[in-house]
Amino acid sequence: MAQFDILMPKMGESIEEATITKWFVKEGDTVVEDDVLLEIATDKVDSEIPSPVEGVIKKILFSQDDTIAVGTVIAVIDMDGVSEIGAEESSPDAVSETPVAEIEKKVAVAAAPAPLTENVQSQSGRFYSPLVKKIAKEENISQSELDAIPGSGINGRVNKNDVLAYLESRQGGKTVSQQAESAPVKAPIALPVKKSEGDEVIEMSRLRKLIAGHMIHSKQTSAHVSNMLEIDVTNVVNWRTKNKDEFLKKEGEKLTYLPLFLEATVKALRDYPMINSSVDGDNIIVKKDINLGIAVSLEDNNLIVPNIKNADNLNLTGITKQLNGLARAARSSKLSPDDISGGTFTVTNFGTFKNDIGTPIINQPEVAILAVGAIKKKPAVIETSEGDMIAIRHKMWLSLTYDHRIIDGALGGAFLKSLGDYIESFDTSRTI
Numbered sequence: 001m002a003q004f005d006i007l008m009p010k011m012g013e014s015i016e017e018a019t020i021t022k023w024f025v026k027e028g029d030t031v032v033e034d035d036v037l038l039e040i041a042t043d044k045v046d047s048e049i050p051s052p053v054e055g056v057i058k059k060i061l062f063s064q065d066d067t068i069a070v071g072t073v074i075a076v077i078d079m080d081g082v083s084e085i086g087a088e089e090s091s092p093d094a095v096s097e098t099p100v101a102e103i104e105k106k107v108a109v110a111a112a113p114a115p116l117t118e119n120v121q122s123q124s125g126r127f128y129s130p131l132v133k134k135i136a137k138e139e140n141i142s143q144s145e146l147d148a149i150p151g152s153g154i155n156g157r158v159n160k161n162d163v164l165a166y167l168e169s170r171q172g173g174k175t176v177s178q179q180a181e182s183a184p185v186k187a188p189i190a191l192p193v194k195k196s197e198g199d200e201v202i203e204m205s206r207l208r209k210l211i212a213g214h215m216i217h218s219k220q221t222s223a224h225v226s227n228m229l230e231i232d233v234t235n236v237v238n239w240r241t242k243n244k245d246e247f248l249k250k251e252g253e254k255l256t257y258l259p260l261f262l263e264a265t266v267k268a269l270r271d272y273p274m275i276n277s278s279v280d281g282d283n284i285i286v287k288k289d290i291n292l293g294i295a296v297s298l299e300d301n302n303l304i305v306p307n308i309k310n311a312d313n314l315n316l317t318g319i320t321k322q323l324n325g326l327a328r329a330a331r332s333s334k335l336s337p338d339d340i341s342g343g344t345f346t347v348t349n350f351g352t353f354k355n356d357i358g359t360p361i362i363n364q365p366e367v368a369i370l371a372v373g374a375i376k377k378k379p380a381v382i383e384t385s386e387g388d389m390i391a392i393r394h395k396m397w398l399s400l401t402y403d404h405r406i407i408d409g410a411l412g413g414a415f416l417k418s419l420g421d422y423i424e425s426f427d428t429s430r431t432i
Contacts, residue, residue, distance in 0.1 A: 004053045006075040008068045011042050011337040016160055018042045019067045020074070021206075029057045037075065041206060045337050055079040069134065135163050207302045218364045223404035226359040227412050230397050231420040233375055236260050237394040239428045247432050251317055258294075258349055259320040261372055264422035266290055266312050269345060272415040274407065276344050278365040284406055293343035293363055294323060296330040297352070304330050305363055307343035317432075350399075351375060357397045367406060370419075373397035 008018055018040040025037055031051045039048050055077040062074050136146050141163070149166045151158035195201065204212065240255060247255040269276045269290050277286045293307040306326040311319060329335045346363040350356070351374040360369045373396055380393040398420060402412045 002079040003058060004055065004077045004079055005073045006037065006049075006051075006077065008040070008070050008072045008074050009049060010070040011040075011045070011047060015042050015070060015337060017067055017069050020062055020064055021046065022064060023060065025057050025060075027057050027060055031055065031057060031077065042337060045335055045340055046206075046333070047337075051077065053077055053079055132158055132160060132163055135160065139163075139167055141166075205300065205302065207300075207304075211303060214364070215361050218361050221364055222362050222367070224359075224362065224401055225404045225407075225409070225412065226399055226401045227409070227416050228357055228397055228399045229416050229420050230395055232380065232393050232424050233257075233396045233426075234394045235426040235428050236423060237375060239426060239430070243432055247320075250432060251321070253317075253320050253324050255320055257351075257375065258347075258372070259316055259323055260426070261423060262292055262294075262308070262311065262319050262323070262347060263316050264419055264426075265292065265345070265347060265370060267422050268415055268419035270312065271418050272411065274411060275368050275402070275415050277367055277406070278344075279367060279403065279406060280365075287344040289344065291342050291344045293346035293366070294326060295346060295348035295360075296327050298331060304335065304340060305343065305346055306330055306335055306339040307341075307346075309342070346370070347372065351396070357399055359399060360401050362401055362403060367403040368412070368415075369401050371399040371401070373399070 011018060019042075020038055021041045022039040023037070024039070025031060025035070031037065032054045033052065034050045036048045037051050037057075039046060041047075057075065058078040059076040060074070061076075062068055068074060132146075135141075145166075146158070146163075149158050149162055151162055236257065240257060240260065244255045247253070273286050274284070276290055277284055279285070289310050290312040291307045291309050292311040293305045295303055295305050297303055306329070308314070308319060308322040308326065311322075314322065326335070326339060329339065343363065343366060345366055346360075346369045348358075348360050348369065348371050350358045350371050354374045356373045356376075358371045358373070360371050362369050375394050375396045377392050378395045379390050380395065381388050382391050382393070398416060400412055400416045
């Protein structure tokens, strides 16, 4: 009797575990190929998992809200359509009826991590994922040691990297208390809020909780500094006005201002590669690729940051198509984990909401983030061959927030000035 094991899928290179947020089927249900079985959530994205085969759900091994290591068997599908539990064990011909490919699959499944069924909550009430518990068991980390490890996750949750960092420090002779002394300062415990009659209480969504934790972590990690620069974007405005209809007709995509600013951003990042880097302990990792993260506002008032991979290898058309495609995927919940991982520099567009200036929070582990403001007509002094004169120009604010641990004011200011120069000197004679 053939059966198919559903594994917790690996949803990206850095994903080691995922949480089941909802089952759409129950034991005994019949499914066909591509029927949605369950929804899972990682710290990056939510995804629906379809069935790769047709059959009957024989067994569901984990419940909603369980956090499971990737590669773990989470459900079993009877491909022969027999729903009686244990039927295959009683069949003497079960092995002979199983195709060779199915046997090979079983071997691969056997090599995958076994299901982790240990309790994932300590007596102290602290939550641990199965992956963390597995590492602790393999490395002989006692429960008291585990409870003392500072967590960098949401609400102080200990993740895989925290445990590995502890193991590295333990090998170097550091105790948990010594590690805690050198750990980032935790945010102060929020005071309880008094609720009055008529107040509305709204529970944060899972994504909003992730965003909140990410923002707090960033402020605790990086020394934030912001520089602002007002620039003249008249050349960009005039060129886009003249060419946007032709661009839509030729490429089938709307040409907004943002791709033009992203194109200039790539040039400035090439001039100042330190802005396109990350901090790893005492090391600075200067990124070879330029993966531009774009902050996308969702209909539920949440935010997600997919990124344009290798933006330095794309022309204006390529950047535009990638940008529009990622925005559509974000708003229809069709982003993949890879779409929102691996970013090296982020751009957020405050101008969408008619805002002039802002100081965004750095998207860790990046070291800088750019905000572009609204484009507005303003009187400005311009130099001409006949002397200075006042004219109506299109103006816009750029705001760069950067990590002062590795970027000083001179470097941050130079990058922002370079970006402004590229935008102001836009060639109005260029063709699409």
